[in-house]
Amino acid sequence: MRLAALPLILLATPLMAETGYSCTFTVECAAAGECGPADRVAEIGISGEDTWIFLSETAGQLPGSRLSGHGPALPFAAFGTGPASALLTINSDRTALLSQHPGDGGAVTYFGTCEATQ
Amino acid sequence: MLKPALIAALATLPLAALPAIGQQVSLTCTLSIICVEISPCSDLEQEIVITNAGAGWRVDWNADLPSDYTEIANIPAPDGSLAPTTLRTLLHVNADTQAVQFISVEEGGNLVLTLHQPQIRPQAVTGFGTCEGMTE
Numbered sequence: 001m002r003l004a005a006l007p008l009i010l011l012a013t014p015l016m017a018e019t020g021y022s023c024t025f026t027v028e029c030a031a032a033g034e035c036g037p038a039d040r041v042a043e044i045g046i047s048g049e050d051t052w053i054f055l056s057e058t059a060g061q062l063p064g065s066r067l068s069g070h071g072p073a074l075p076f077a078a079f080g081t082g083p084a085s086a087l088l089t090i091n092s093d094r095t096a097l098l099s100q101h102p103g104d105g106g107a108v109t110y111f112g113t114c115e116a117t118q
Numbered sequence: 119m120l121k122p123a124l125i126a127a128l129a130t131l132p133l134a135a136l137p138a139i140g141q142q143v144s145l146t147c148t149l150s151i152i153c154v155e156i157s158p159c160s161d162l163e164q165e166i167v168i169t170n171a172g173a174g175w176r177v178d179w180n181a182d183l184p185s186d187y188t189e190i191a192n193i194p195a196p197d198g199s200l201a202p203t204t205l206r207t208l209l210h211v212n213a214d215t216q217a218v219q220f221i222s223v224e225e226g227g228n229l230v231l232t233l234h235q236p237q238i239r240p241q242a243v244t245g246f247g248t249c250e251g252m253t254e
Contacts, residue, residue, distance in 0.1 A: 031153040031244035111241075
């Protein structure tokens with residue numbers, strides 16, 4: 001049982017990445033709704049040309065794409081087989097936005113900050 | 119450094135779906151609500167046209183705005199979904215303004231659009247609308 005779970009644990013951890021970002025989002029705004037406090041985290045792992053994004057509600061990693069390595073904004077997009085498409089952008093001052101379109105016609109945007117990880 | 123086994127596992131991750139060869143899409147959409155950052159939302163009457171005639175995705179706002187988009191997700195409904203529908207998401211990266219916009223359209227015609235430009239105000243804009251059209 002423990003051995004069977006090991007690959008999942010390995011896949012679910014962002015520590016395999018050489019570099020990345022650890023993000024904490026403290027404000028949640030449902031579009032067409034109200035804003036409120038949030039406690040949401042996201043991890044971005046980068047290794048060479050590969051990027052993964054770990055969102056708290058997913059069991060593992062979503063393949064991501066580093067959209068730009070230049071300029072003050074560092075946008076990332078997460079996409080794939082998850083229940084929602086997501087877009088995460090990081091500004092040069094490490095403020096960050098995470099938006100998701102869950103597929104039910106709604107949208108939510110989280111406001112927070114990211115720190116670079118080694 | 120990544121271990122070889124992990125590299126192999128990563129290689130099995132699904133890639134972003136591409137439009138099916140020969141698939142033709144033409145959607146006329148109306149953005150009817152716009153929500154700027156945390157301000158109250160307001161009404162909007164903006165028509166956009168989403169097309170894929172086989173040469174890639176386009177979202178036409180008007181002649182002055184860029185229209186090249188990339189599909190980043192084509193997600194079928196998960197098993198047991200109460201509202202089975204397919205979600206398709208398109209992305210546009212504007213290098214000139216350092217803005218990123220993504221548009222999600224579900225099979226039933228509902229559309230959601232979000233813009234990120236965290237370096238200037240407004241940092242985030244979200245719009246809602248509906249689409250009519252055809253997929254062949």
